Amino acid sequence: MKVLVIGAGNMGLTYSEGMATSPLLSKHKLRIYDTDPKKIKLLVQQPLFNVYDDLEDCLPKADVVFIAVKPYHCEDLFKKMKPLINNDQLFVSLMAGVTIELIQDQLGIEKVIRTMPNLPAQVGKGVTSYTESEAVSKLELIMVRNLLDTTGTSIHVETEKFIDASTGISGSGPAYVFYFMQSMLEAALKMGFSQFDSKILVRSTFEGAIELFNQNDISPENWITRVASKGGTTQAAIDSLDANNVNQLIQDAAYAAFNRAVELGKEY
Ligand SMILES: NC(=O)C1=CN([C@@H]2O[C@H](COP(=O)(O)OP(=O)(O)OC[C@H]3O[C@@H](n4cnc5c(N)ncnc54)[C@H](OP(=O)(O)O)[C@@H]3O)[C@@H](O)[C@H]2O)C=CC1
Numbered sequence: 143m144k145v146l147v148i149g150a151g152n153m154g155l156t157y158s159e160g161m162a163t164s165p166l167l168s169k170h171k172l173r174i175y176d177t178d179p180k181k182i183k184l185l186v187q188q189p190l191f192n193v194y195d196d197l198e199d200c201l202p203k204a205d206v207v208f209i210a211v212k213p214y215h216c217e218d219l220f221k222k223m224k225p226l227i228n229n230d231q232l233f234v235s236l237m238a239g240v241t242i243e244l245i246q247d248q249l250g251i252e253k254v255i256r257t258m259p260n261l262p263a264q265v266g267k268g269v270t271s272y273t274e275s276e277a278v279s280k281l282e283l284i285m286v287r288n289l290l291d292t293t294g295t296s297i298h299v300e301t302e303k304f305i306d307a308s309t310g311i312s313g314s315g316p317a318y319v320f321y322f323m324q325s326m327l328e329a330a331l332k333m334g335f336s337q338f339d340s341k342i343l344v345r346s347t348f349e350g351a352i353e354l355f356n357q358n359d360i361s362p363e364n365w366i367t368r369v370a371s372k373g374g375t376t377q378a379a380i381d382s383l384d385a386n387n388v389n390q391l392i393q394d395a396a397y398a399a400f401n402r403a404v405e406l407g408k409e410y
Pocket residue numbers: 148149150151152153154175176177178181210211212213215218219236237238258259260261313314
């Protein structure tokens with residue numbers, strides 16, 4: 143099986159590295175293509191995969207093609223891909239919003255797996271949701287799931303609605319966590335801690351909370367009650383969050399990303 147990844151950015155490179163360092167693919171089976179000459183120049187020096195700057199040299203012979211460009215680049219890319227592909231090839235999209243139907247129509251092919259990955263894939267802690275068009279066989283689906291799992295874990299969803307929904311939760315989600323971390327860091331600095339100490343306080347707090355969550359089957363809501371003493375400091379913080387409607391605001395943010403994914407699907 144020959145795999146081509148189109149787009150050597152955050153996601154394309156992450157998946158390429160995940161697949162290349164797994165036992166599933168050897169170097170000559172994995173190719174990566176990008177249009178940026180500077181990126182190509184840097185990438186040819188790495189030993190993990192073969193790097194291409196011409197679609198004609200790498201696309202026609204690929205069995206599985208990962209598409210990892212920004213959604214606004216897909217129209218132009220699809221025009222260039224169309225004369226070089228055939229209906230036996232399997233296309234795996236990592237693009238937010240872009241629908242299976244659009245990919246099938248613009249490329250004139252049938253086999254598409256649409257995914258929503260996330261950035262922690264860079265450290266093997268990603269979560270990718272995926273769904274497929276009718277023409278994709280069970281075997282092909284398992285094969286691609288194994289490739290996706292080289293960057294973490296994956297969940298199969300029945301419809302594309304859940305790909306857009308997972309964009310709102312896990313795809314964009316790491317940014318919500320970083321947003322919260324940034325607020326905590328700014329508060330620590332304002333309280334007078336150094337940059338160094340602020341980072342230790344915030345990072346350890348996140349790591350510790352995640353570890354507790356991972357090692358026990360207890361809901362976040364329940365964990366809050368274990369931190370908060372009646373009339374104490376945590377309750378003062380939670381009361382402040384509740385008074386400012388922060389729970390609802392975070393849910394609104396997740397829905398904003400979900401809705402934007404749906405909107406993106408209609409823009410191309
Ligand atoms: N970043 C994230 O956390 C997540 C991203 N995604 C999705 O993944 C996709 C990629 O995002 P990301 O990796 O962050 O984007 P990047 O911009 O980091 O990577 C895209 C790469 O594709 C290159 N490129 C642009 N046009 C073409 C083309 N026609 N042919 C080949 N390569 C091309 C870009 O070059 P240049 O820089 O010169 O434009 C760039 O190197 C997006 O569709 C996004 O929705 C999904 C989940 C999470």
